[in-house]
Amino acid sequence: MQRAVRALLGSRWPLLGMAGALAAVVVAIIVAATGGSLAQAALALLLGLTLIGLVVVGSSAREAEQRARKTEKQLKSLADSVASVATSVQAVEARQNDPSGGPLAAIIGAQRLDAAVRHDELVALHEGLRADLHATLTEQQLAELSALANLYAMLGADDEVPAFGGFAASPQTVLRLASLVRRLPADALIVECGSGSSTVWLALACRKAGKGRVVALEHHELYAGRTREALARHGLGDVAEVRAAPLEPVTVGGEKHDWYAAPQWTDLRGIDLLFVDGPPGSVGPRSRYPAFPLLATALDDGAVVALDDAQRPDEADIAADWLAEAVDGVRLADDDLVGRTRFFTATR
Ligand SMILES: C[S@@+](CC[C@H](N)C(=O)[O-])C[C@H]1O[C@@H](n2cnc3c(N)ncnc32)[C@H](O)[C@@H]1O
Known part of the structure; x- marks a missing residue:
């Protein structure tokens, strides 16, 4: 019934209601003006007012219905969004659980x-x-160049000196050895294991300082000869001596080594500076190890021991062993690392 009325009236019902109300009021006025029944006039007026009331209530109800529809639409959109978020969360979970x-x-x-x-x-x-x-130059090369210039300025050399590089000790090492010579006692004994350009520079340092002498042990005749020639060129034969000392088997610290033949070094006493630069590594592992155990008792108190090529694993090993052991009460204390040479001081 309600639907049938709505279908009949459509959206025109407010207009029709107001028109009906107006007609009822007009009827009420006419009845009153023509002397008709007062009850009839009041009834017509009441009908008009009722129609106005219905139009107002109907409009409010329609607005409320429209608001409800809008809210319902918003709720649905919200539900759709929640469902979409849930779907995304599920998708992320699925990706996280995907083993690949x-x-x-x-x-x-x-x-x-x-x-x-x-x-x-x-x-x-x-x-x-x-x-x-x-x-350009690396820091290391610059340091070597600077040591070389320092060495020539300090000692000069008026003839050919065996070249640096290759098997020779570096200029930084030789410079330190040469400057140590100046601080040694007047009768200083410098012993070198492995001869070469360092022998000549040490001898030049002794001559300049006016003190000390050098004894170089050399296992190889060829290099012994070359060093002797270089010393002779500089007139240093009275300051430095190269002893040809073939290598012979020796056992030290429970290890077998080949080291310089004993007759060439057993007379050496009161060594102030010992430069260990031989025998070369090609002779065998830890080839320079015997130097301290065998020459320790010949070292003066406060003597300086220098081990070249300290960066090599064998020499690093040897340095650690030397520092850990005492030979007849002689111990070594770690000093500087100059270039690739480690310096120690001997104490009794
Ligand atoms: C490290 S070198 C000693 C170098 C020396 N102290 C110097 O600074 O000039 C050790 C030994 O290697 C040998 N030796 C020297 N020059 C060599 C060369 N050019 N080739 C192969 N062996 C060499 C010598 O027998 C030397 O005693």
């Missing part, structure tokens, strides 16, 4: 690849920079 890592792993993989490419670019850049740097 899913699309997230693909993204991370792509980023890793990008990082690897950047890494390669940086390595190439670094290599380029290094190559540029090497075109």
